[in-house]
Amino acid sequence: MLETLSAEIIAIGSELLAPDRTDTNSLWLTEKLNSIGIEVKLKTIVGDDDARLEEAIRDATRRSKVVITTGGLGPTEDDVTRKVAARALGRRLSLDETILAELRQRFLSFGQVMPERNSRQAMVIEKAVVLPNPNGSAPGMFIEHEGVAIVLLPGPPREMRPMFENHVLPKLAGRAGSVKVVRRMLRVAGLGESAVDEKIAPIYTQYDNPQTTILFNQSEIEIHLTARGRTEVEANALLDRLSEQIEDRLGNAVFAFAGEKMEERRRPGPRHALRERA
Incomplete structure (x- = not known):
């Protein structure tokens, strides 16, 4: 560890x-x-x-x-x-x-x-x-x-x-030392905080790194992921693995990453296209 x-x-x-x-x-x-x-x-x-x-x-x-x-x-x-x-x-x-x-x-x-x-x-x-x-x-x-x-x-x-x-x-x-910390935020609509946690807790509780925090923010739910690695590449790889599992579980309820607004909904196309803009 x-x-x-x-x-x-x-x-x-x-x-x-x-x-x-x-x-x-x-x-x-x-x-x-x-x-x-x-x-x-x-x-x-x-x-x-x-x-x-x-x-x-x-x-x-x-x-x-x-x-x-x-x-x-x-x-x-x-x-x-x-x-x-x-x-x-x-x-x-x-x-x-x-x-x-x-x-x-x-x-x-x-x-x-x-x-x-x-x-x-x-x-x-x-x-x-x-x-x-x-x-x-x-x-x-x-x-x-x-x-x-x-x-x-x-x-x-x-x-x-x-x-x-x-x-x-x-x-x-x-x-x-050489520890790098990288963060990512997934924004969720259409589900309450407890409903989001019920769906994704079996996923994120398997990980000590990244760490997951679920927060209510006005009409949205924010899922904050924090990963630590020896390099930023390593930390981002950890985030990719967990965030992809969360997206798969929540489906279209995940509509944005990082600082994107609710109006900037996911366009048709590969799922990774949105991630790259974060």
């Missing part, structure tokens, strides 16, 4: 628990991790609560090989990620004079004196690799801990995304 790394994302900040806020960072990170063959198994949102965050980090490091936190690296009292992560990992937190000098210089470049509270952003967890942040004042950290990669990232997307792509993604890609 092809081994894949499992990951967890912990989004930090009480504002993310408000009904009018969406955690877009986790969605973006999941896409990036999946692209290098790392499967996100769990996402947690934790408010600005030291005890709950410490518990979340400890639990995540016990069950996953990659743990990524976003947020809580700012200069205010409720930005607790650094100190809580250090406590959860049993490591010291100390002031990095080089980072402190860089922070002071950053403020001077804007014609300002650095507020003393910003000095907490120069606190670094023992043996962490500091991740530079040219777009803000909060550096990130990459920590190796008992075989687990722990990454602390800032919350603002304009800071988090380039930091992850430039400094974290290459490290994690090396750990993930």
Whole structure:
């Protein structure tokens, strides 16, 4: 069986628990991790609560090989990620004079004196690799801990995304090896979710890879297939085999692939013609 790394994302900040806020960072990170063959198994949102965050980090490091936190690296009292992560990992937190000098210089470049509270952003967890942040004042950290990669990232997307792509993604890609992840979606009309599952469960439950998820989306049913292989060709071959069996079972109820709309119904001709357009 092809081994894949499992990951967890912990989004930090009480504002993310408000009904009018969406955690877009986790969605973006999941896409990036999946692209290098790392499967996100769990996402947690934790408010600005030291005890709950410490518990979340400890639990995540016990069950996953990659743990990524976003947020809580700012200069205010409720930005607790650094100190809580250090406590959860049993490591010291100390002031990095080089980072402190860089922070002071950053403020001077804007014609300002650095507020003393910003000095907490120069606190670094023992043996962490500091991740530079040219777009803000909060550096990130990459920590190796008992075989687990722990990454602390800032919350603002304009800071988090380039930091992850430039400094974290290459490290994690090396750990993930040569696993490729490929997805395919079949769109089904005229059948309910339970009816679709009843028809195709005997097929997809035979496979650990690809994985199958059935979702209701307005008037349609979506069948999401995810395959992992050593190459994209191998992963696509796995998808071909399963999707053909599902099509054979559901017949003309399958009307489109990937992002096609319901109006773009299957034209007469070989079945594979539609698949090639996906």
